[in-house]
Amino acid sequence: MTRGPATTVDRRSFLRRAGVAALVVPAAPLLACAGERPGAGADPSGDDHSMGDITRPILLPWSDDAVRMDAPAREMPVAYVSMGRMQLYVDSAFRDQVYWDLRAHISVSTGVWRIPLVGDPPTAAVMPGDVLREFEELSEREWDAAAAPTLGDIRIMRGTVVSRHVDIVCAPLAGGGAWFRAGPWDILQCGGPMEGLCREDFMSVGTGMRYADRDCSRPRGEVDVLTWACTPPIPSVG
DSSP states (O other), rough: OOOOOOOOOOHHHHHHHHHOOOOOOOOGGGGTTTTTTTTSSOOOOOOOOTTTTTSSSSEEEEETEEEEOOOOSSSSSEEETTTTTEEEEEGGGGGGHHHTTTOOEEEEEOOOOOOOOTTTTTTTTTTTTTTEEEEEEEEGGGGOTOOOOOTEEEEEEEEEEEEEEEEEEEEOTTTTTTTTEEEEEEEEEESSSSEEEEEEEEEEEEEEEEETTTTTTTTEEEEEEEEEOOOOOOOOOO
16 A cells, blocks of 8 residues: 655654644634633633643634634644545554554454444444555554644544533634634533543534624625544444
8 A cells, every 4th residue: 555755753743843833823812712811711621721722723724615623732642543545643552542442453464454433333344345444554653743634534632521612703714814603512522631542533513604804794604614523432332
């Protein structure tokens, strides 16, 4: 299986790169949650959000009918499943736990990971040759942390599931040219204590409205809002 070039990263360089992104992308005060001022005290959950969190999102271009809601991650995932490349990047220290959390099967003959997708019946086995569910295993150091996600991508983070309240009130697109209203939503994401592992999928969490002006008085159409979120766990079998 051939693959394109990837950017080699480790946890230290990932955090450094994320910190630079937080400085160059305008996470303006307009992006704060309604009724909450930027920098207003500590999160009551006790989480460390020094790298940013989804309640103060950066809105990134995606397509004519979708926008990506992003925030710099506090650390590198321990595993990342790329639907675009059909590859799994995994930290060897967490490989066994990731295997169980993804309910995967590893082919003895080829070494590919067969991973059920969201919505698959818990009793259905992934058959050999299923091009939508077979992934080449690579080291996490080969993951390109700067690449945009693809819908359906999976990342496994250290932490537990926490709820984030998000209300986008006339927030600008990074780089300009549009403003958005969306929410409010309570979105489940990985955070909290660093014990255990937590799965997020890149998905649509709802719809919002695009506007042509900073007062959000001239609507230009509905958009899907995409971000990382936790899905209900797939039931175990047996």
